[in-house]
Amino acid sequence: MPAPTTGKFHAFARGPGRGTGRIARSLGKPARAVPWYPLGSEERRPYASPGAPGGSDAAHGLCPRPAGHRVEEARRHVPGGLAGRDRVRPQRVRDRPGAGPDPGWPPRRGPHRGPGIAAVQRVQRLYEARGIRARELTHMRAAFYQGARTFTTGEMATPTPGPQEALLRVRRVGICGTDLHIFQGHLDHRVPKGGVIGHETFGEIVEAPGASGFTRGDRVVVEPVVFCGSCRACRMGASYLCYQLKVLGVDLPGGMREYWAVNTTRLLRVPDSITDEHAALIEPLAVAVHDVARADVKRGDAVLIFGGGPIGTLIALVARHRGARVAVVEVNPFRLDILKAFGLERVGPGTDVVAWAEQWTDGTGVDVAFEVTGNPAAARAVADVVRVWGTVSIVAIHAEPVPVNLYQMFARELVMHGSRLYARADWEEAIRLVASGAVPVAPLVSRRIPLESLQRGMEEALGGGPVMKVLVEV
Template sequence: MARGATMRAAFYEGARRFRTGTASVPAPGPGEALLRVRRVGICGTDLHIFQGHLDHRVPRGGVIGHEALAEVAEAPAGSGFTAGDRVVVEPLWFCGACRACRMGGSYLCYNLKVLGVDLPGGMREYWPVPVGRLLKVPAVLGDDHAALIEPLSVATHDVRRARVGTGDAVVVFGGGPIGALIAMVARQKGARVVVAEVNPFRLDMLATLGLQTVGPDQDLVGFVNDWTGGDGADVAFEVTGNPKAVRAMTEVVRVWGTVSIVAIHSEPMPVNLYQMFARELSMHGSRLYAREDWEEAIRLAASGAITLGPLVSRTIPLEALQEGMEQALGGGPVMKLLVDLTA
C-alpha cells in the first residue's frame, strides 16, 4: 500500500450524524496488519452510538464498526498472516495484567477497550489491527455470512456459559439477530427452543429458520408450562432489555434452572426474586466472547449448521451509513444491516 494514499471512511460527528469522507490510509504499527475492510455489520451498540448514548466513549470524528470481515493487505513477516487472507476481527483491547485478565477473562478486562467504540473501528477501507486479534475465515464462507461471525460468537459464548445440552428446553426472550443466533446454536446443541418476540417481521423470519415462536398475543408463562409438562424450561436467555421479559424470565424456568442476562440493561429493573428463591435458580450475565467462542462460531458457520443468510436484511454502501442507521433505528422489517466497503 503506497503511503499517502487516501481512502473512504465514515466519521461520527455527534448524535444522529455520520459523514462519509476521505482520510489518509493509516500505516500499521508494530505487530499490526493493515486490513482492507470488506463488510461491517451494524448492531444495537452502533445504534446507541448513533443516538449519542456513548458520547463518553466515542470521540467526535471517530470511526466506529466492530463486526468486520476483511482481507489482509499487509501483515508483519512471521505473523502467520499474508496478503489476501480473509479474516474476522475480535475487536477487543485488554491490559493483560488486571484481575480479569489474570483469571483468563480478558474479554472482561477492567481496562477493556472495544475497537469500533473506544478505539477506531472498521467503517473505512483500510484498518490497522494487531495480528493477535485476527482469525482466518474458511473460503467456504461468503463475505456476507462471515460478517456475522462476531454476533455468532456472542451466541456461542452465551450458550456455552449457560451449559445448554441435549434435550434441554430453552426459552429465548427476543428474536433479533442475537436472539435468533442463540436459538440456532442451542438447537444445534440438541436443545428444543422457543423464541418470544413481538415484531411480526421477526416472527416470520424465526419461523423461516424453523424456530418455534410465541407472539405478543400469547401467554408465554402458560405456554412454557404446557410445553414442559409443568416443569419449566432448563434455561432462559433475556435478550430484549424489556421490563416485561425481565418480569417473566424467572417464572419460566424449572427448579435449579438458569437465567442468562444477555441484553444490555442500562437501568435497574424489577425481577421476581420469589421464583429465584423458591426454585433455587441461578442467574448470570453473559457478555462478549472468549477466543474459543470465536473458533466455535467459525466452525458452526463453515459447516452450515447455522443458517445465516436470512439474517442479512440489506447491504448498503458506506455512503448510506446515515440512512441505514436511521432505518435500523426505526425498527420494522430489519434484522441485520451490513455495510459493503467494496461497493
C-alpha cells in the same frame, strides 16, 4: 489540528532515502490533517495511545503520513522511477515555520521549483490508466460519528500499520445493537465525536508483518477486544472482561472505513468456504456461542429466548445445534417470518409467555431462559418461566435498573448470570459452525448498504420494522 506542513515535515524528517511520500506530494496532494476528535477531549487518550491497536490511526490524526504501501505499489509501475531533475529537493530548513533564521545551508540556488511537471503528468497518466485517482493514494473513505443520531461519510488519511499490525481492506461491517446505542448517544462517554465505529468486521489483508503468519490476500475477521493481560479478569481467563477493556469500534477506532490497521493477535483466518457476507456474521455468532456455552445448554433442554433479533436468533440456532428444544418470543412480524424460515418455534405477540412456557414444559418451566430484548417487561417475566435450579441469562444491555422477580429467584433457587462478549474459543467455534453449515446464517441478512448510507441504515434499524441484520459493504 496540526499545521498543514506537518505531513511534509514528517516525510522530510524520515530522510530522502525513505521518501515514500514523494509521489503523492509530487501530485500536489499532501496528506491532509483530519479532525479525528476535538483536541483536549477526555476521549483523546485511548484513541491516541501509540501502543494500542488503532494507535497508528490516532497518530495519523495528529501527524498524517501517506500510505506507504499504496505509494510503493504505484511506484513499481513508474518506469525509471522519479530520478534526476524530477527528484524532490529537500526543503530548506528555514521553510519550516518556526525554524528560525536561514542557517545558510543548503546553499540557495534560486527559488524552489518543486517536482518536474513531466514527472507529475507521467505519474498521473499511469494512475488514471489503472483507474486510480491521485487522492486515493493517501486517503480513504470512512464514516464518522458526529454525536447523537448523526453519522457523516468523508475522507481520512489511510493508516500505516505499526510493527505488530496488519493493514486490512475492510469488506463488510455489520450494524448491531451496540451500534444503535452509540447512534442514540448512549455511549458518548466512550465514543468521541469524529470517531469511527464498527466492530463486526470482515476484511482482506493488504500487508502483514512477516512473523505474524498472515499474508496479503488472507481473509480475516477481527476479534475487537484489547485487554491488559495482567489484571484479575485477564488472569482468570476472562480477558474479554478485562478491567481495562477497550473495544475496537467503541472505545478505539473501528472498521467503518476502507483500510484499517489492526494488531495481528486480534485476527482470525476465515476459510474460503465462507462467503464475505457470512463472514461478517461470525462476530455476533461468537457472542451466541459464548452465551449458550455459559448457560451450559445441554441436549434435551427446553430453552426459551426472549427476543428474536440477530443475537436471539443465533442463540436459538446454536442451542438447537446442541440438541436443545428451542422457542423464541418475538413481536416483530418480519422477524417472526425469519424465525419461521429457520424452522424455530415462535411465541408471538399477545401470548401469555409464562403460561405458554408452563404448558410447553408440562408445568415445570424451561431449563434456560435468555433475556435478549432489553425490554423491562421481558426482564420482569424471565424469572417466572424457569424451572427449579434453572438458569436465567441476561444478554441484552439494560442501561437502567429494571424490576426482576427475585422471589422466584429465591423460591426456585435459580441461577442468574450476565453474558457479554466472547473468548477466543468462541470465535473459533463460530467459524467452524458457519464453515460446516451447522448454523445457517444467510437468512439473517435483511439489508446491504454502502458506507455512505450508514446514517439511513441506522435510522431504519432503530425504527424497527422489516429489519434483521444490516451489513455495510465498504
